[in-house]
Amino acid sequence: MENIELEELRYPIGKFELPSSISEGQIAEWIGVLEHFPDRLELLVKELSKTQLETRYRPGGWTVRQLIHHVADSHHNSYIRFKWALTEETPVIKAYFEKKWAELFDTRTAPIELSLNHLSAVHAKLVYLLKGLSSEDLKRSFIHPESNETTTIEENIGRYVWHGNHHYAHIKNLLQREGWNS
DSSP: OOHHHHHHHHOTTOSOOOOSSOOHHHHHHHHHHHHHHHHHHHHHHTTOOHHHHTSBSSTTSOBHHHHHHHHHHHHHHHHHHHHHHHHSSSOBOOOOOHHHHHTSHHHHHSOHHHHHHHHHHHHHHHHHHHHTOOHHHHTOEEEOTTTOOEEEHHHHHHHHHHHHHHHHHHHHHHHHHHTOOO
16 A cells, blocks of 8 residues: 555544634634534444444554544543643643553443443533633643643644544545445
8 A cells, every 4th residue: 555545544634734823713613513523423333333343444543443432532531631721720731642542452342332422421511611611711721741732722622623523534434445334
């Protein structure tokens, strides 16, 4: 498989690009995407067979099951990061080893409904929180310990919209390539 094809499989919607400015309208749009993401994902994967859930979305990539559990784990961690940024002064957040988490027993074998339900609850809480933030709150930030980059809450909203859509596209593209869509 050529490097270009592999890169397209890895980043089907491209890499995250932060807009040069983020408007109130952009924030509202992103929050709407976050609000509906759990339902979109569930509709995409709820009818998949065990064999389909064990299929890797690309060579060397995670299985569909691992992707679903990863999204729930990642968005759970992100919710906590939002809370830290709102309650501490530019905290250094706790990173986690997502690749190691993806290899844990539960991520490899648990029913996807556990993570779909968790994602639905986390997004409901996150959306409720985000809709109540002021423009000053949206500028609060945290520092990622690996990159030492400062990320604002508004930037993180966009990053997690991208993250969900990124993994949604992994699964959707696999279903299309395999002819599994109905």
